[in-house]
Each structure stands twice: as structure tokens, then as C-alpha cells.
Amino acid sequence: MPRAPFKYADLFAGIGGFHAMLDHAGGQCVYVSEIDREARETYTRNWIEPLPVRHQPVLNTDITLDTPEDLPVGVPEHHVLAAGFPCQPFSKSGYQRGMDEARGTLFWNIARILEERTPAVVLLENVRNIAGPRHRHEWETIIRTLRELGYRVSDTPTVFSPHFLPPHRGGTPQVRDRVFILGTYIGRERVREELEAGLRPAVTVARGPVEGWQAADWRSEWVLDADEAITDIQRYRLSAQETAWVNVWDDLVQRMWSSTGMRLPGFPLWSDEWVPERSLDAAELDDLPPWKRQILVKNARFYDANRRVIDAWRKDHPEFNDFPASRRKLEWQAQDAASLWETVMHFRPSGIRAKAATYLPALVAITQTSIYGPRRRRLTPHEAARLQGLPRSFNFGQQRDSASYKQVGNGVAVGAAWHVFRTHVLRDAADLPKELVKAVLEADLNPVGDALSSEAFAAVAHDAEQPKAS
Known part of the structure; x- marks a missing residue:
């Protein structure tokens, strides 16, 4: 050498x-x-x-x-x-x-x-x-x-x-x-x-x-491995429950498009707060932090503008009421994506976040692994390493996925x-x-x-x- x-x-x-x-x-x-x-x-x-x-x-x-x-x-x-x-x-x-x-x-x-x-x-x-x-x-x-x-x-x-x-x-x-x-x-x-x-x-x-x-010319799939090359790929696929969460929300995306020609708005959607604006208590709103007051008002106005679509959607999906509270919230940041399944998603404590499948949010040491909608699965540790610019030959051996995600983050x-x-x-x-x-x-x-x-x-x-x- x-x-x-x-x-x-x-x-x-x-x-x-x-x-x-x-x-x-x-x-x-x-x-x-x-x-x-x-x-x-x-x-x-x-x-x-x-x-x-x-x-x-x-x-x-x-x-x-x-x-x-x-x-x-x-x-x-x-x-x-x-x-x-x-x-x-x-x-x-x-x-x-x-x-x-x-x-x-x-x-x-x-x-x-x-x-x-x-x-x-x-x-x-x-x-x-x-x-x-x-x-x-x-x-x-x-x-x-x-x-x-x-x-x-x-x-x-x-x-x-x-x-x-x-x-x-x-x-x-x-x-x-x-x-x-x-x-x-x-x-x-x-x-x-x-x-x-x-x-x-x-x-x-x-x-x-x-x-x-x-x-915006980036494509998330450029760091993905072929599904058939991933050992035990089932570990990374969404569960039936997670798939149900996405499918129900995606039905609302489709109905909104058919009804209004628009996607969901970009502010956080809190379905538990979908009530008529006139029912909001002004005194209670004044006691809230400005950011939260603004979200509640926007959700009420969203409901008022789309009540017919929302009520029909909820009637057709009674299971939605049994979703965890954090899964009854959605943040749409995916611009004109036609479906949730075309986006990159994160299941966060604050709700489901959907982004355009261009570039991904920063990898973090805690595990909130990106979900690539078109493949209905999470990124693997090997793919996360490539997102950081590490070569395909890079490997984590037999260690726990949670440790690998943390190291990459x-x-x-x-x-x-x-x-x-x-x-x-x-x-x-x-x-x-x-x-x-x-x-x-x-x-x-x-x-x-x-x-x-x-x-x-x-x-x-x-x-x-x-x-x-x-």
C-alpha cells in the first residue's frame, strides 16, 4: 500500500x-x-x-x-x-x-x-x-x-x-x-x-x-433496494392495522379530490375537532396558546366547508373512531400527490405526516422510520445508511434494527x-x-x-x- x-x-x-x-x-x-x-x-x-x-x-x-x-x-x-x-x-x-x-x-x-x-x-x-x-x-x-x-x-x-x-x-x-x-x-x-x-x-x-x-427533482426510490433483494422483507412491510389507517385516510383524499378538485389542506387535520365553527367557545379559545387556537379554528372551518364529504366518509368508516388518537390526525404536506400511497409517510406521536416522495426528512436517532408509500413498507437500515451516503457494501451484521437506525440517525x-x-x-x-x-x-x-x-x-x-x- x-x-x-x-x-x-x-x-x-x-x-x-x-x-x-x-x-x-x-x-x-x-x-x-x-x-x-x-x-x-x-x-x-x-x-x-x-x-x-x-x-x-x-x-x-x-x-x-x-x-x-x-x-x-x-x-x-x-x-x-x-x-x-x-x-x-x-x-x-x-x-x-x-x-x-x-x-x-x-x-x-x-x-x-x-x-x-x-x-x-x-x-x-x-x-x-x-x-x-x-x-x-x-x-x-x-x-x-x-x-x-x-x-x-x-x-x-x-x-x-x-x-x-x-x-x-x-x-x-x-x-x-x-x-x-x-x-x-x-x-x-x-x-x-x-x-x-x-x-x-x-x-x-x-x-x-x-x-x-x-x-424537488429528487426521488426517494433512488436509495431503495429491490424488494426481492431484502432478506425478511416482511419485517418492514406495514401491518394490517397500519394499512387500514392509511386506507381510511386515503379514501378521504380521494373523496375530497372528486368533490372539490383539491387535495387536503396543509395545516394539521385533527378529526376530533371537526365541529361547526359556531360551536366553538370564544372564551375557551382565548385561553389557549395562539398556535392551538389557530388549528382548532382552521379545522372547524374545514369541516364547515366540507361537511357533506366528511360526514359521508365517517359514516362509511365506523372503524375510524377506534383508531388511536394519534392516528385520527393527519398532516398533508404532499402537494398534488394523488394518494397517500404515493407519498412518504411517518407515523408520529402527533399524527400521520405525508410528504411528497421526493426527498425525505432528516433521519433521527429515535425510530420514526420513513414509510415509502408506493412499496407499502419502511426503509430498511441498509437503505437509511445509503440515504446518508454510505456505500451499498455497508452492513450492520446481525445487530438489532433499532440500534442500526439509531446509528444512522x-x-x-x-x-x-x-x-x-x-x-x-x-x-x-x-x-x-x-x-x-x-x-x-x-x-x-x-x-x-x-x-x-x-x-x-x-x-x-x-x-x-x-x-x-x-
């Missing part, structure tokens, strides 16, 4: 989203830290065991063990440090040095490694709220700490989602806004000089479509991370090791390989060949 152009450390590594993109650029992973046993086993199965023993990274179970306060860190030298770190409250005891304020949090452990190893690039990922008003102190502490350690870093968070990228740039059909923090090591003195001169780097990438890609979207990292390296190329820059910029724009089906690229190519309307 030839010498790698750069080395990297993968902290809070999950199941290897950062590994996938840095491996794509030819990097060598020298250190991995992940505290969750099952996630660590998944990472090891997919990224470590296939390597020759002499090229396997150090595998750590707890980053705090390798970042003692008064001893050298146990992390090898590396050029890139990547970490999807947890967000924790920081000390607010005055405006102290960033490192002091971060003490006691896992960001402090990252800072200890940066302080001692000074990798050329740091790439951090977190949920969008880390840059929100409720976490302003945490955000300011992170930026101040990185600058004190000698890293050029933007005040402005980079927020990006994989659904903004076209397939050939590593996009996937998932809305997943995440904050990325990218820093280049230039030394404390130069950081101070640039700040005093007003030279503050702008946001790395803008939150928006790349190369004019239209997010906690993961990083490979294409989005690669896009912001590559853009950062291109912008700061003059201050980065030449081998690192060369490796990153010569790597293919698409780091996700075969995560998407061939139909995705064929459809995009076909659209590109069509003449544009004048």
Missing part, C-alpha cells in the same frame, strides 16, 4: 461518515474514538477489519482516556481532525480563556488534541441548534477556543444539507441541515493579526442548491461533509500541506459511490439533454 497523502483522526466517529469521505480522498485513518459499543462494532466491521493489520487505526473507546489534562494526549500525529461532537453546556463564569470555559465538556477533549497535535485542518459537525440563539455562548466559546489554538475559523456557521447537492456531487434525497465548523491552522500570532486587520473568513458554503440543482451525511470540506481546502489551499490539497482536489466530486441507484444518474442525464424552454 503506497504512503497516504495525509492522515486523519476520527472522533465521536459513529459508524464512519467522516471516514467514508476522507478515505475517498486517499487519507489514512490513524485514530478512531467511539464510546458506543454497537456503533464501534459497526465501524470496525466496515472500515477497520478490511484493512491490513499494519494499516489499522488505533481504536479507542473513550476520548477522555486519551486526553489527560497534565499528560501528553494519546492520539497520533495527523493532518485532519474530524469530529461530530456532542453539544454540552459550557461554563459561563465570566469571559475566561476558551479552553477554561470548555473544561468539563467533550469539546475540551477535542481542544486538547488540537493544542498538542495542531493538525492542519479541523472539521467539526453538530446539529443546527449549536449556532442558534439558545446556544450563543457555546458557539462563541468554540470559535474563541479554536482561534486561541491558532485556527483560522469563521464567525458565521456553515449550514448545509445533502439534498442541495446533485447526485454527481454526492447529494442524497434527505433534508439534513447540520452546522459544520472548519478551521485551518495558521498559528496564534497570525490569527490575531488577521482579526485585528478585519480579515475574517466568510461562511464556507452557502445554504442552498449547488449547480442549480432543483431539490446519529451519523454524518457523507456528501454534505465532503462538499464543505473540499470547498474549505480549496479556499485555504495556500496554507495547507500540498499533498493534502492535491489529494482532496483530485478526488472525484462524488464521494458516495454507489449509494444512489443508477436510475438517479440516468434521470439527471436525461433531464440535462432536454432542450430548455425559451
Whole structure:
């Protein structure tokens, strides 16, 4: 195996989203830290065991063990440090040095490694709220700490989602806004000089479509496996009860279309609140939060406008009254879809939500797995991994599906991370090791390989060949 152009450390590594993109650029992973046993086993199965023993990274179970306060860190030298770190409250005891304020949090452990190893690039990922008003102190502490350690870093968070990228740039059909923090090591003195001169780097990438890609052109099925290729597919099919819930609501969709030529409205439909508006008690409404008052009024007006259709529908479906309360609620966000069975659905505690079958909501660590209506089943863990940009060869072994879904929901979207990292390296190329820059910029724009089906690229190519309307 030839010498790698750069080395990297993968902290809070999950199941290897950062590994996938840095491996794509030819990097060598020298250190991995992940505290969750099952996630660590998944990472090891997919990224470590296939390597020759002499090229396997150090595998750590707890980053705090390798970042003692008064001893050298146990992390090898590396050029890139990547970490999807947890967000924790920081000390607010005055405006102290960033490192002091971060003490006691896992960001402090990252800072200890940066302080001692000074990798050329740091790439951090977190949920969008880390840059929100409720976490302003945490955000300011992170930026101040990185600058004190000698890293050029933007005040402005980079927020990006994989659904903004076209397939050939590593996009996937998932809305997943995440904050990325990218820093280049230039030394404390130069950081101070640039700040005093007003030279503050702008946001790395803008939150928006790349190369004019239209997010509505995504198709959820581009990450799906053929049903016949899925072992024990019955586990993912909807139950008879779940199918009944959808069928009854879908009958209302059809009746509304036949009667009014319109789909259901976009506000939450609470069937238990379908009463004439005149029956609403104004005093009781005034005591409610504005959002709830608005929903009740809208539902009453919806009932008044469509009473004949609704009453006939409920009469024909007496079983509807026995549905769980959360299944007597529906949120239609599927625009002009002709049927619930043409949408992507989620069975949520707040009701059934239906979206157009273009791109999917963000995968989350809790299990509210997307239901792909045309196939009447949930996404499998393997398909969820592909939604994050992981290859078809990625596997979870024999572990529980619930653990696999959780791991994917906690993961990083490979294409989005690669896009912001590559853009950062291109912008700061003059201050980065030449081998690192060369490796990153010569790597293919698409780091996700075969995560998407061939139909995705064929459809995009076909659209590109069509003449544009004048």
C-alpha cells in the first residue's frame, strides 16, 4: 500500500461518515474514538477489519482516556481532525480563556488534541441548534477556543444539507441541515493579526442548491433496494392495522379530490375537532396558546366547508373512531400527490405526516422510520445508511434494527461533509500541506459511490439533454 497523502483522526466517529469521505480522498485513518459499543462494532466491521493489520487505526473507546489534562494526549500525529461532537453546556463564569470555559465538556477533549497535535485542518459537525440563539455562548466559546489554538475559523456557521447537492456531487434525497465548523491552522500570532486587520473568513458554503440543482427533482426510490433483494422483507412491510389507517385516510383524499378538485389542506387535520365553527367557545379559545387556537379554528372551518364529504366518509368508516388518537390526525404536506400511497409517510406521536416522495426528512436517532408509500413498507437500515451516503457494501451484521437506525440517525451525511470540506481546502489551499490539497482536489466530486441507484444518474442525464424552454 503506497504512503497516504495525509492522515486523519476520527472522533465521536459513529459508524464512519467522516471516514467514508476522507478515505475517498486517499487519507489514512490513524485514530478512531467511539464510546458506543454497537456503533464501534459497526465501524470496525466496515472500515477497520478490511484493512491490513499494519494499516489499522488505533481504536479507542473513550476520548477522555486519551486526553489527560497534565499528560501528553494519546492520539497520533495527523493532518485532519474530524469530529461530530456532542453539544454540552459550557461554563459561563465570566469571559475566561476558551479552553477554561470548555473544561468539563467533550469539546475540551477535542481542544486538547488540537493544542498538542495542531493538525492542519479541523472539521467539526453538530446539529443546527449549536449556532442558534439558545446556544450563543457555546458557539462563541468554540470559535474563541479554536482561534486561541491558532485556527483560522469563521464567525458565521456553515449550514448545509445533502439534498442541495446533485447526485454527481454526492447529494442524497434527505433534508439534513447540520452546522459544520472548519478551521485551518495558521498559528496564534497570525490569527490575531488577521482579526485585528478585519480579515475574517466568510461562511464556507452557502445554504442552498449547488449547480442549480432543483431539490424537488429528487426521488426517494433512488436509495431503495429491490424488494426481492431484502432478506425478511416482511419485517418492514406495514401491518394490517397500519394499512387500514392509511386506507381510511386515503379514501378521504380521494373523496375530497372528486368533490372539490383539491387535495387536503396543509395545516394539521385533527378529526376530533371537526365541529361547526359556531360551536366553538370564544372564551375557551382565548385561553389557549395562539398556535392551538389557530388549528382548532382552521379545522372547524374545514369541516364547515366540507361537511357533506366528511360526514359521508365517517359514516362509511365506523372503524375510524377506534383508531388511536394519534392516528385520527393527519398532516398533508404532499402537494398534488394523488394518494397517500404515493407519498412518504411517518407515523408520529402527533399524527400521520405525508410528504411528497421526493426527498425525505432528516433521519433521527429515535425510530420514526420513513414509510415509502408506493412499496407499502419502511426503509430498511441498509437503505437509511445509503440515504446518508454510505456505500451499498455497508452492513450492520446481525445487530438489532433499532440500534442500526439509531446509528444512522446519529451519523454524518457523507456528501454534505465532503462538499464543505473540499470547498474549505480549496479556499485555504495556500496554507495547507500540498499533498493534502492535491489529494482532496483530485478526488472525484462524488464521494458516495454507489449509494444512489443508477436510475438517479440516468434521470439527471436525461433531464440535462432536454432542450430548455425559451
